[in-house]
Structure formats: C-alpha cells, structure tokens
Amino acid sequence: MAVVERPLVRAAVVLPILFGLQVSIAAAIRPFGVAGDLFLACSITAGLIGGPVRGARYGFGLGLLTDLVTRLPFGMGALTGALVGYFVGLVPVGAQSTRRAYVTVVAVATAAASLFASVLAILFGRDDLAGTGLVRITLVMALLHAVVALPLRAVGRFVLLPDLIDRH
Amino acid sequence: MALPTPGPSRRTIIVLALLSITLITVDLRGSELIDGSRAATTELTSPLAGFFRFLARPAVNAWNGVRSYEELELENAQLRDKVEAQEGAAIAAEAKSQLYDELKAVAGLDLLGNYPYVTAQVVGEPASNLQLAVEIDKGARDGLAPGMPVVTAGGLVGRLSQVTPTHSFIRMLYDPQIGVPAKIIGTRRPAPGATTTPTATTTIPPSATTTAAPSSPTSSTAGAETDDPSAETTVPATTTTTVPPKSVLDTGLLKGQGYDRPLAVDLVGAGESVAVGDAVTTYASSGSLFPEDIPIGRVKTVRPRPGSTYLDVLVEPIADLKRLSFVRVIKYSPTAGG
Numbered sequence: 001m002a003v004v005e006r007p008l009v010r011a012a013v014v015l016p017i018l019f020g021l022q023v024s025i026a027a028a029i030r031p032f033g034v035a036g037d038l039f040l041a042c043s044i045t046a047g048l049i050g051g052p053v054r055g056a057r058y059g060f061g062l063g064l065l066t067d068l069v070t071r072l073p074f075g076m077g078a079l080t081g082a083l084v085g086y087f088v089g090l091v092p093v094g095a096q097s098t099r100r101a102y103v104t105v106v107a108v109a110t111a112a113a114s115l116f117a118s119v120l121a122i123l124f125g126r127d128d129l130a131g132t133g134l135v136r137i138t139l140v141m142a143l144l145h146a147v148v149a150l151p152l153r154a155v156g157r158f159v160l161l162p163d164l165i166d167r168h
Numbered sequence: 169m170a171l172p173t174p175g176p177s178r179r180t181i182i183v184l185a186l187l188s189i190t191l192i193t194v195d196l197r198g199s200e201l202i203d204g205s206r207a208a209t210t211e212l213t214s215p216l217a218g219f220f221r222f223l224a225r226p227a228v229n230a231w232n233g234v235r236s237y238e239e240l241e242l243e244n245a246q247l248r249d250k251v252e253a254q255e256g257a258a259i260a261a262e263a264k265s266q267l268y269d270e271l272k273a274v275a276g277l278d279l280l281g282n283y284p285y286v287t288a289q290v291v292g293e294p295a296s297n298l299q300l301a302v303e304i305d306k307g308a309r310d311g312l313a314p315g316m317p318v319v320t321a322g323g324l325v326g327r328l329s330q331v332t333p334t335h336s337f338i339r340m341l342y343d344p345q346i347g348v349p350a351k352i353i354g355t356r357r358p359a360p361g362a363t364t365t366p367t368a369t370t371t372i373p374p375s376a377t378t379t380a381a382p383s384s385p386t387s388s389t390a391g392a393e394t395d396d397p398s399a400e401t402t403v404p405a406t407t408t409t410t411v412p413p414k415s416v417l418d419t420g421l422l423k424g425q426g427y428d429r430p431l432a433v434d435l436v437g438a439g440e441s442v443a444v445g446d447a448v449t450t451y452a453s454s455g456s457l458f459p460e461d462i463p464i465g466r467v468k469t470v471r472p473r474p475g476s477t478y479l480d481v482l483v484e485p486i487a488d489l490k491r492l493s494f495v496r497v498i499k500y501s502p503t504a505g506g
Contacts, residue, residue, distance in 0.1 A: 016216060022295060027292060035293065037297070060188070068205060069213065073192050074192065075193075114297075137297050
C-alpha cells in the first residue's frame with residue numbers, strides 16, 4: 001500500500017484543515033450562541049464508517065486534540081469522543097446508507113454526546129449548564145452537525161475507506 | 169462461574185475509557201506535563217489558527233452583520249447618547265478623582281492607576297461550548313502571569329488562568345469557578361423604625377454678588393439698602409445642599425453564574441440597605457487577588473434569601489463580557505500589591 005493511502009497519513013493531511021475550520025469558522029459562527037464541534041462530528045463519522053473500534057480510537061485521538069486546545073478537564077473530550085465513536089460504530093448505518101438515515105444518526109449521536117459532555121462539565125463545576133442552557137446547546141449542536149454530516153462523510157471516506165477495502 | 173471474556177472492540181473501549189478517566193484524574197490533581205503540553209499546543213497551533221481566522225474573517229463578518237445589524241444600529245444610537253452623557257460626567261468627575269487620588273496617595277494606599285498594564289487583543293471565541301476561558305494574544309514574554317486581573321475601559325473582566333509564552337487565557341467573571349471579593353457602595357438607608365437619617369451637608373461659601381436692578385431701587389436685599397441703583401451689593405447668601413452620602417454597604421464574594429447570566433454577590437447581610445443601581449467594585453484586603461476599587465457593575469436585583477440572614481444580590485457587569493476585543497492586563501500580584 002502506498003504511503004499516501006495509509007489512513008493515518010490521510011488523517012494527518014485532513015487534521016490541520018479540520019483544526020483551522022474549527023477555530024475560525026465553527027467557533028465564530030454561533031447560532032443561538034452555540035458553536036459546532038467538528039472534532040466530535042468527525043468522531044461520529046469515524047464510528048459510522050469504520051465501525052466501533054476505529055470509532056473509539058479516532059474519537060479518542062480527536063478528543064485528545066480537543067482537550068489540548070481547550071481549557072476543560074484534560075481527558076473529557078477523549079472520553080466523550082471514544083464513547084460516541086464506539087457506540088455509533090455499533091449502529092448499522094455506514095458509508096453506503098441513505099443520506100437521511102445517516103444525517104439522523106449523526107444528529108442523534110451529537111445530541112447524546114453533547115448531553116454526556118455537559119453532564120461531565122456539570123460534575124466538574126459548571127453548575128450553570130444545568131437547565132435551559134443544556135437543552136439549547138444539545139439541540140443546536142445536533143442541528144449544526146446534521147448540516148455538516150454529509151461533507152464530513154466524504155472526508156471520512158477519504159481517510160478510512162482505503163483501510164476498510166484493504167481488510168475485506 | 170467465569171465472567172464472559174470481552175471481545176476486541178469491547179476491550180478497546182474499556183481501555184480507552186479507563187485511560188481517559190486516568191487523564192482527567194491526573195489533570196484535576198494538577199499536572200505540569202499536561203499544562204506544558206497544552207501550552208506547547210497553543211504555541212504550535214497559533215500561527216495556523218491565525219491564518220485560518222484571517223481567511224475566515226469575511227465569512228464571519230458577514231455572519232455577524234446578518235445576525236445583528238439592527239441590534240448594532242440600536243446599540244450605536246444608545247452609545248452615542250451615553251458618550252455625550254459620559255463626557256459631561258467625566259468633566260465633573262475629574263476634580264473629584266484628583267482629590268481622591270491625592271487622598272489615597274497620602275494614605276499610602278495602592279491605586280489601580282499605579283500598576284503597569286499590558287493591552288492585549290482577544291484572539292477568538294472559545295473552541296468549545298463548555299469552555300468559558302477566553303484567549304488573548306499576550307503571554308509570559310510580555311510579563312504576564314497567572315492571576316493578573318484583566319479589565320476593559322468599563323471594568324473588571326476576569327483574571328488570567330493560564331499563561332503560555334505568547335498567549336494567555338482569561339477566567340471570565342461569569343465563570344462559576346471564579347470568586348472576587350467585592351464591596352457594594354450606595355446610600356445607607358434608615359432601617360425600619362429608625363428615627364434619624366444620616367446625611368452629608370455641603371455648604372457652598374458665600375460668594376454671590378448681585379446687582380440691584382435700576383427699575384427697582386427700593387427693592388430690599390439681604391444686605392444693606394442703598395439709594396444708588398448701580399451699586400453692587402454683596403449678599404451674604406449661604407446655599408446648603410443635602411447630599412446623601414455614599415458608603416460601603418457591605419462586602420461579599422462575587423461569583424459567576426455562567427455565560428448570559430448576571431453575577432451574584434454572596435454573604436451580603438439581610439440587614440444591609442442594598443438597592444438596585446448601587447455600585448459594585450473590587451474589595452482588597454491583605455494579599456487580595458485584585459487591587460481595590462476596580463469597577464465591576466451595578467446591582468440589578470436584590471431579594472431576601474428565604475430562610476437565611478443573607479440577601480440574593482445580582483449584579484450586571486459594566487464591561488461587555490460577551491463582546492471583547494481589547495483588554496488590559498494589570499500587572500498586579502497579591503504579594504506586590506496586597
């Protein structure tokens with residue numbers, strides 16, 4: 001297999017662009033004060049396309065990167081990413097499923113991950129999140145990730161499919 | 169009975185989850201390795217982040233324009249009014265401020281203006297919805313250190329929580345994990361049943377000079393009568409103005425309650441006559457984390473706390489914490505300033 005076809009090499013190419021888009025566009029364009037989380041959306045994509053193991057590994061890695069660039073308890077993003085990547089990997093919706101089913105799963109998984117992360121944050125002292133703020137963040141993030149779900153599926157295919165094809 | 173052996177996928181998630189929980193625990197206990205890694209990441213990624221922010225600026229500006237055009241127009245009109253009012257007030261305040269500074273200098277107290285400061289630009293919005301810290305473009309190389317207070321022209325914004333060589337993070341006032349010693353300044357009102365009203369009396373010295381009108385030569389004044397209609401008469405007039413004195417009503421601990429929510433002051437006694445509109449500033453004691461008298465905001469609501477001897481006091485911050493562009497980091501440290 002050529003070097004450029006290795007998933008990690010492809011991921012290394014995609015990652016800086018993803019990071020740049022997160023800190024510039026996703027963090028600044030905030031409908032109802034809520035920002036999208038492209039790293040979380042990519043963890044979900046990795047799970048849906050690559051299955052539970054890849055979902056958990058990519059989710060963990062992307063979550064660690066989130067932890068490095070944010071000032072939340074270190075490991076919180078990794079835990080959220082690994083769990084959401086793993087569990088969506090168990091859902092029988094993948095790279096070849098219908099768009100509607102795929103987008104719906106991304107939105108639901110985002111809502112679940114966002115709720116989980118918010119509950120963790122509340123445990124770590126963000127009491128203010130309990131209540132309407134939590135509902136707002138969950139719903140808006142689900143909507144934002146539904147919007148970017150299909151473009152990210154293309155990115156996920158680019159990164160993961162050579163690996164999947166090799167193994168089958 | 170033997171437990172079922174987890175499959176490879178389950179083993180993976182168990183290991184990763186345990187690893188994550190370990191990392192969280194290590195970070196909560198404080199780890200230089202994690203702090204160093206974060207600082208290094210900030211340093212390494214800031215050029216890339218800056219480049220992407222530059223590229224995305226037109227799109228972000230367009231979004232902001234669409235989202236808040238009408239709101240900005242209204243705000244502009246209100247700000248123009250405010251600027252006019254402030255200009256007048258500033259002139260009146262200048263003399264008082266001068267006197268205040270002199271008095272404080274005589275008393276040997278620290279003034280906010282005595283501290284050097286660094287002006288910094290807010291780099292961008294927090295990358296996560298759960299993060300309240302805001303990043304600025306100045307760091308340890310500019311002499312900044314964790315704990316330094318951050319202000320705008322309006323008032324207190326927060327304090328530095330983490331500092332890398334070229335960037336820093338502000339723990340904002342609305343963060344529930346921040347605590348600022350604060351004092352409430354207002355007019356002391358009489359307690360129910362009290363008979364005396366404390367007031368300050370300002371006596372303006374008699375310096376008024378009146379000229380008798382030619383058409384009323386016989387008009388009497390408080391001074392001596394004269395037949396000469398053009399004669400100037402000095403009236404020994406004394407004007408007395410009663411001004412309710414402002415004083416420190418109580419001190420307490422100001423805490424954030426989250427983004428979009430007012431600040432709360434704890435430990436304000438129910439017997440204190442705190443009212444809506446009273447000023448709230450920082451309160452410094454020995455080794456305090458903040459210098460004295462940084463404006464924070466004004467009391468927004470006051471309610472008695474049910475079943476308690478304290479009041480629920482909510483404060484609206486003066487500084488616009490949601491739309492920061494430039495801030496000043498005061499080079500103050502408790503050991504130097506307290």
